[in-house]
């Protein structure tokens with residue numbers, strides 16, 4: 001249904017192929033316009049955009065720092081890339097998104113508790129405490 005198409009890059013003027021697979025992807029994503037640039041020019045622009053438009057916020061699921069390519073508006077939840085991927089995968093698998101978010105939150109909470117415990121165990125007193133607790137058994141010669 002789709003055929004490879006040759007397009008001219010708006011930036012560098014070179015010809016590039018808009019493949020059947022890409023066309024299908026564009027159609028699926030609802031993009032109405034054909035790409036105007038070859039892949040190299042698109043990647044170059046993306047790299048620039050990426051640096052310019054990143055915003056730091058807090059992930060609504062795991063509460064870690066999230067860097068997102070849009071300005072968080074506050075009326076929609078924002079997720080870090082890891083959670084976003086997990087939630088997206090869950091959606092694809094037909095799982096309940098709220099349940100997935102609850103799971104991530106629970107896991108993040110456990111991780112925080114674990115880190116707290118670890119930092120307590122690393123205190124100097126408790127590190128030496130175990131040594132004196134080792135029971136000493138007297139050896140007997142036969």
Ligand SMILES: [Zn+2]
Nearest residue numbers: 009012038041
């Ligand atoms: Zn180009």
Ligand SMILES: [Zn+2]
Nearest residue numbers: 059062080083
């Ligand atoms: Zn997250």
